[in-house]
Amino acid sequence: MYSRRAIVAYVLAVVSVIGLTLIQLPLRDLFTIANVTMVFLLLVVIMAVTRGTGPAFVTAFASFVSINYFFVQPLHTLLVADPREVLDLIVFLVVAAIAGRLGARARQQARTAQQRAHEQSILYALTRALNQLTSETEIYATLTRLMCDDLGAVKADLLPFTTEAAADDLTTHYLLLQTSEHVYGTLRVAFRSSLEEPRLDLLNTCAVQAAMALQRIELAERARKSQQFEEADRLKTALLHAVSHDLRTPITIIKTSASNLRQFGDTLPATERVEIAETIESEADQLDRLVGNLLDMSRLKAGALRLSTGLNSLEEVAGDVAARAWQLHKQERVKIVFPDDMPLVNFDYGLLLQALTNLVDNSIRYEPPESAVEIRGEVAGKEILLKVVNHGETISPEMKVQIMEPFYRGREGRIGLGLPIAQGIIEAHHGKLRIEDTPGGGATFVIVLPAQEKKYLETQDSGG
Amino acid sequence: MKLKILVVDDEPQIRKQLKIGLNGHGYEVITASNGLDAITLAAQQAPGIIILDISLGSEPDGIEVCKRLREWSNTPIIMLSVHDEEKTKVTALAVGADDYLTKPFGMEELNARILAILRRTSGEPSAAQKSELRVGDLHIDLAKRIVHVEGEQVHLTPKEYELLRLLATHPGKVMTHRAILGAVWGPEYGDMDHYVRVFVNQLRKKLRENPARNVRYILNEPGVGYRFVAIE
Numbered sequence: 001m002y003s004r005r006a007i008v009a010y011v012l013a014v015v016s017v018i019g020l021t022l023i024q025l026p027l028r029d030l031f032t033i034a035n036v037t038m039v040f041l042l043l044v045v046i047m048a049v050t051r052g053t054g055p056a057f058v059t060a061f062a063s064f065v066s067i068n069y070f071f072v073q074p075l076h077t078l079l080v081a082d083p084r085e086v087l088d089l090i091v092f093l094v095v096a097a098i099a100g101r102l103g104a105r106a107r108q109q110a111r112t113a114q115q116r117a118h119e120q121s122i123l124y125a126l127t128r129a130l131n132q133l134t135s136e137t138e139i140y141a142t143l144t145r146l147m148c149d150d151l152g153a154v155k156a157d158l159l160p161f162t163t164e165a166a167a168d169d170l171t172t173h174y175l176l177l178q179t180s181e182h183v184y185g186t187l188r189v190a191f192r193s194s195l196e197e198p199r200l201d202l203l204n205t206c207a208v209q210a211a212m213a214l215q216r217i218e219l220a221e222r223a224r225k226s227q228q229f230e231e232a233d234r235l236k237t238a239l240l241h242a243v244s245h246d247l248r249t250p251i252t253i254i255k256t257s258a259s260n261l262r263q264f265g266d267t268l269p270a271t272e273r274v275e276i277a278e279t280i281e282s283e284a285d286q287l288d289r290l291v292g293n294l295l296d297m298s299r300l301k302a303g304a305l306r307l308s309t310g311l312n313s314l315e316e317v318a319g320d321v322a323a324r325a326w327q328l329h330k331q332e333r334v335k336i337v338f339p340d341d342m343p344l345v346n347f348d349y350g351l352l353l354q355a356l357t358n359l360v361d362n363s364i365r366y367e368p369p370e371s372a373v374e375i376r377g378e379v380a381g382k383e384i385l386l387k388v389v390n391h392g393e394t395i396s397p398e399m400k401v402q403i404m405e406p407f408y409r410g411r412e413g414r415i416g417l418g419l420p421i422a423q424g425i426i427e428a429h430h431g432k433l434r435i436e437d438t439p440g441g442g443a444t445f446v447i448v449l450p451a452q453e454k455k456y457l458e459t460q461d462s463g464g
Numbered sequence: 465m466k467l468k469i470l471v472v473d474d475e476p477q478i479r480k481q482l483k484i485g486l487n488g489h490g491y492e493v494i495t496a497s498n499g500l501d502a503i504t505l506a507a508q509q510a511p512g513i514i515i516l517d518i519s520l521g522s523e524p525d526g527i528e529v530c531k532r533l534r535e536w537s538n539t540p541i542i543m544l545s546v547h548d549e550e551k552t553k554v555t556a557l558a559v560g561a562d563d564y565l566t567k568p569f570g571m572e573e574l575n576a577r578i579l580a581i582l583r584r585t586s587g588e589p590s591a592a593q594k595s596e597l598r599v600g601d602l603h604i605d606l607a608k609r610i611v612h613v614e615g616e617q618v619h620l621t622p623k624e625y626e627l628l629r630l631l632a633t634h635p636g637k638v639m640t641h642r643a644i645l646g647a648v649w650g651p652e653y654g655d656m657d658h659y660v661r662v663f664v665n666q667l668r669k670k671l672r673e674n675p676a677r678n679v680r681y682i683l684n685e686p687g688v689g690y691r692f693v694a695i696e
Contacts, residue, residue: 281570288568308550308687311658313665316684319675326678334676340669344658349686350550372676 003193009051010058016043017062021070028071033085036071037063037092044096048103056100064093112198119202122150126206130213139217140185143210147189151203159186171195175207177214184214246290250283257283293417296354300424307351307428311344311452314352314386318375321356325364333364338377345384345449347429355425358418359388359445366392366443379451386447395443400435466492467582470511472502472529473544474521482515485571491578499524503532506539513578516561517544518552527555534560540581542574550687557640557688564638580636580694597632599695602671602681604632611671618670623648627663628671631682636694638685664690 020043024036040063048056065078068089073081080086126146133139140158147156154170170190177184187207195203257280265273299305315338322334356375363373367390374389395403403419422445423433431449438444469491471482476497483493494509496502499520506514514533518526530541543556543564553564563577595607603612609625611618620628626648631639641657649659664682673680683691 284568311661313661315665316661319668319673319680320684320686322676323678323680326676332676336674336676344661349684353686 006054009047009055012051013047013055013058014062016047017059017066020063021066025070031071033067033071033088036067037088040067041092041096041099045099045103048100049107052107053101053104056104057097060093060096060100063096064089067092115198119198122146122202123205123209125150127209130209133213134217134220136184136214136217139210139213143187143206146206147187147203151189151199151206153189153191155188155190157188159188173200173203175203177207177211179211179215182215182218184211247287250287250290253283254280254287292354293358293421296351296421296425297417300421300428305351305424305428307348309346309348309429312347312349312352313342313344314338314377314384315342317349317353317356318377318386320353321360321375324357325360329364333367333372334360335372335374337374339379341379342377343379343384343452346452347449348425351425352429355422355447356386356388358422359447362418363388363390363392363443363445366390368392382451384449384451386449388445388447389438389442390444391438391440391442394437394441395435400443403435466490467512468492468494468509469578470502470505470509470514471495472497472499472515472520472526473517474498475517478517482574485574489571489575489578498522499526499529502529506533506537511539513581514539514541515544515574516541518549518556518564519546527552527559530556530561531559540585542577542581544569553685553688554640557638562637576694577636584634584637597635597695599632599635599681599693600679604628606633613670613672620667620670624663624667624670627660628667631690631692635692638689638691640689642689644689660690 017040020040024031024039028036044056044060044063047059068078068080069076072085072089080089126142129142130139133142144156144158147153170192171194172188172190173195175187175189177187187210189203257276260268261273261276268276296305315336318336318338322336325334326332360373360375367373371391373391374387376385376387376389378385378387404423405420426433426447426449429449431447434446434448436444436446469486471479471486471493472495473479473482474497479495479497483495486493494505494511496505499522502514502516505511516526516529520526520529524532526543530543533539533541540562541560543553543561544567545553545556545564546567549566556564562581565574565577595605597604597606601614605611606629611620611625611628627644630644630647641660642654644660645651645653645656648663649656653659668682671681673682681693683693685691
């Protein structure tokens with residue numbers, strides 16, 4: 001079956017011969033046979049270069065017939081009177097055939113070169129596009145777009161196919177998107193006509209490029225995941241370590257205390273029994289705090305901390321922390337200093353209480369016995385500051401970084417979760433935690449929280 | 465006659481220890497391990513107080529049991545909860561619980577809550593009916609509407625006085641932000657929790673609270689509301 005273009009070429013061949021004949025007819029008395037054949041030969045070469053071998057042969061044969069019929073004596077017959085002219089005609093036919101063949105080959109080569117260049121540019125564009133993509137869907141979209149826009153496909157879709165089987169008048173190709181270790185998918189491409197070998201190769205090359213891009217994304221994703229796992233693994237190891245060391249201590253104390261009570265409860269003096277029971281209670285509290293901190297830590301690390309914020313009073317939080325410090329130490333280890341016009345701030349009460357408790361607990365540990373840790377509230381422009389001021393030793397800059405690391409062990413060998421948890425909670429509130437030097441020695445933790453807009457804070461004591 | 469207490473918890477060891485502790489404080493204790501048994505026991509035995517765990521590990525859970533009990537019973541209910549359950553605590557109070565306690569807790573704490581409830585519900589004159597209240601250095605003359613701290617008279621605005629009177633006449637009882645707003649400002653102030661915070665703050669300053677020395681009259685119930693200290 002011939003394509004429309006081929007039919008047009010053949011028709012053009014015949015028509016051009018007829019045209020050339022009509023032009024030369026009035027001049028046939030002036031021209032020699034050699035002139036006429038040269039002009040027709042030129043037409044054959046032109047047809048060969050522009051339309052290919054077939055049309056060139058048709059032109060040659062039609063020219064041969066035309067010359068014989070219209071220009072060679074006797075006119076209007078296919079007979080040839082002069083035997084020399086027979087030779088002319090035969091030579092013409094042979095030369096025309098050879099010229100047609102050569103011209104057509106030159107044309108074919110030019111076309112192939114052009115096509116190669118086009119294919120190269122398509123491939124280059126595809127590779128460049130694929131290298132910049134970071135998701136599978138983008139790659140599939142780019143590939144199908146390329147098939148339709150640049151390679152002349154009518155339709156291109158991915159397995160599982162959304163439309164029914166391709167219509168009968170289309171040629172369908174199935175391209176496997178695969179690398180040596182994995183098949184990523186199948187692309188179905190439909191064309192109006194069947195493809196030549198080089199086009200098919202190009203199609204397959206595109207598929208390979210796409211598969212390689214998919215593999216690159218898969219590998220990058222795998223690397224990212226494994227890094228995450230590694231991070232989680234490190235935390236888990238540290239957590240397990242902490243669990244075995246720091247949780248076992250209170251458990252051991254509780255267990256020995258309880259077994260002492262069981263065995264010797266009857267013989268021990270009442271005061272000692274009470275003391276043992278008190279130890280059990282306080283160690284249970286310690287255990288409760290540790291478990292709470294570990295839970296908070298893992299929630300912070302997993303990004304699973306949910307805030308339930310509301311307009312709250314920092315002074316209330318400070319009050320709760322101070323009251324707890326009194327209950328723990330039975331003396332005034334904390335002093336609260338707040339201005340009268342301290343505004344309310346948007347925060348999660350329970351979490352900020354946890355953060356401030358951790359900071360104050362830590363500060364009290366390093367506070368000289370004759371002084372007290374200060375909890376100060378301050379307003380600094382659009383920021384609300386909550387300071388925990390300690391008067392012990394000044395911390396070196398390196399230490400300021402170290403103590404914020406999870407599981408850092410201080411000089412008492414305690415598990416270091418309090419400060420990083422405080423920091424995590426404050427950052428979850430879009431705040432910052434800074435460590436500054438207390439003038440005259442000591443460390444000051446500064447919680448910086450964004451202030452609320454004034455309109456939310458107006459309250460009127462209407463009764464007067 | 466001993467007061468009968470119903471303890472509802474799915475954990476046998478907690479039931480056992482609560483029973484020992486409450487017996488020690490002089491109460492009679494009956495126990496249930498799930499919600500359905502709890503409702504049956506509450507109907508048959510008519511306990512004076514019910515201690516109900518919020519998460520029973522089976523249906524119906526503590527909140528649902530509380531809801532069903534409230535359909536026919538006024539028995540005081542103390543709910544047991546764990547940390548991070550502020551919303552559940554508010555829900556528990558909303559469906560009719562009288563108080564809640566966060567695990568882990570000490571027996572003294574539980575007994576204090578029981579005593580506070582008994583004082584509020586017993587026949588003897590409640591705080592609301594007394595004409596004056598005294599807690600530490602704080603003295604409130606409810607008849608004359610005069611407040612003294614450390615012997616000095618303190619000037620309170622009408623709203624501040626209303627707030628103090630509401631809290632102080634319900635000693636030991638947790639009052640939700642909403643309940644306080646409704647009683648002092650009016651129901652239309654429904655979700656203006658921060659009004660309460662600002663006024664409690666002012667009130668505390670005037671009452672010369674000092675948490676660092678454990679001088680406190682109004683205690684915070686994070687995410688829930690406030691509780692006036694129990695008056696012995």
